[in-house]
Amino acid sequence: MSERNTSIDIAKGLGIILVVFGHNWIIAHNHGELFRIIFSFHMPLFFFLSGAVLHQDTAFRDFLVFKADALLKPFFVVLSAWGLARIVLSGVDAHTYVLGMLYATGNTIEWVPLWYLPHLFLAMLLAWSVLHLANRVHAGLLLPVVCISILLAAGIVVTRICSQLDVQQFASLHLWLGNRQHDFPGLPWSLDLIGISTAFILLGYVMHDYVMRFRFLPWAFIVALLLFAALHFFFDETIDLNMREYGTWWIATAQALLGIYLALSVSACLQYAGKLGKLLAYLGTSSLFIMIFHSWIEWKVFALLARWNSYAYLNASLALLAGLLIPLLLLSLVKKYKFLYILLLPKAHTPRLRAGT
Numbered sequence: 001m002s003e004r005n006t007s008i009d010i011a012k013g014l015g016i017i018l019v020v021f022g023h024n025w026i027i028a029h030n031h032g033e034l035f036r037i038i039f040s041f042h043m044p045l046f047f048f049l050s051g052a053v054l055h056q057d058t059a060f061r062d063f064l065v066f067k068a069d070a071l072l073k074p075f076f077v078v079l080s081a082w083g084l085a086r087i088v089l090s091g092v093d094a095h096t097y098v099l100g101m102l103y104a105t106g107n108t109i110e111w112v113p114l115w116y117l118p119h120l121f122l123a124m125l126l127a128w129s130v131l132h133l134a135n136r137v138h139a140g141l142l143l144p145v146v147c148i149s150i151l152l153a154a155g156i157v158v159t160r161i162c163s164q165l166d167v168q169q170f171a172s173l174h175l176w177l178g179n180r181q182h183d184f185p186g187l188p189w190s191l192d193l194i195g196i197s198t199a200f201i202l203l204g205y206v207m208h209d210y211v212m213r214f215r216f217l218p219w220a221f222i223v224a225l226l227l228f229a230a231l232h233f234f235f236d237e238t239i240d241l242n243m244r245e246y247g248t249w250w251i252a253t254a255q256a257l258l259g260i261y262l263a264l265s266v267s268a269c270l271q272y273a274g275k276l277g278k279l280l281a282y283l284g285t286s287s288l289f290i291m292i293f294h295s296w297i298e299w300k301v302f303a304l305l306a307r308w309n310s311y312a313y314l315n316a317s318l319a320l321l322a323g324l325l326i327p328l329l330l331l332s333l334v335k336k337y338k339f340l341y342i343l344l345l346p347k348a349h350t351p352r353l354r355a356g357t
Helices: 004-022 033-041 042-052 060-090 094-103 112-136 140-161 167-177 188-206 208-212 218-234 249-270 275-285 287-306 310-336 340-343
Strands: none
Touching: 004 033, 004 042, 004 140, 004 249, 004 275, 004 287, 004 310, 033 042, 033 188, 033 218, 042 112, 042 208, 042 249, 060 094, 060 112, 060 287, 060 340, 094 167, 112 167, 112 188, 112 287, 140 218, 140 249, 188 208, 218 249, 249 275, 275 287, 275 310, 287 310, 310 340
């Protein structure tokens, strides 16, 4: 296997910082402009980067097993352990908890950010299938490019339909699944979002060579930054996939693409930033583990600090650091114990890589 692309790891590191910050009290308590800025591109960025390193030439069975090991295993292990504790110690209804976990959307699980894991699993499988079909019919990148437009358009339409459903029609479903937000919970494993997520994954795959050879261009960065800022200044649009929100299609899509470009540009610079670049790259390689544990940790730390002082912004800042650093400590602990490693981390996997990876 060739050496990892440091710039992509840094981009993941920047992305996971935005995810943790986006779930922090500073952002969550009023959903203002900073919320709209972060959410307009941080999840599309992760889907895009997943596509940029997608190993389509891996056999389907190997691909399926590896993705299940990397994404589904920690999802079910963590939520099963948490559910057992909640059922035994807090009297949570076991039937409702298990059904909600199996349904696996942000509305039906207690650790909301984990909805991303089973959904990414489905989206990666769909992306692999599209690329495999393209190889079978010798369509090259033409079919993936066509599918990007079709899937994105279909995904936006489906998201709009879901957001406009009468929630009263799903009262029994809310009760059955333990839906805490009492709006339409989405399809199982957020299948209703798969058009949007897969489109960004395929875009990352199509742009693989460009991403791997990405170079910072000052003029392009300035233009992209000005356009990104202008869109947010003149329009109050964003993307919140968990809440089934995708703003005006051309504005939200443009913001996502510009945000991705800006993240890649910053990452290209930071790979030469010495220790800072290495720290961000380490956060990037640990991003999935941080994704799993950050939210519960930072809100618990925030609540604990709030008992001792009333400085909400200071408490939230410290909670943000805890949401990033404590999962890293847990990860180092997990790596030391084989039993925990097997439960939470994927097995070593060396798929054949595309040229340039």
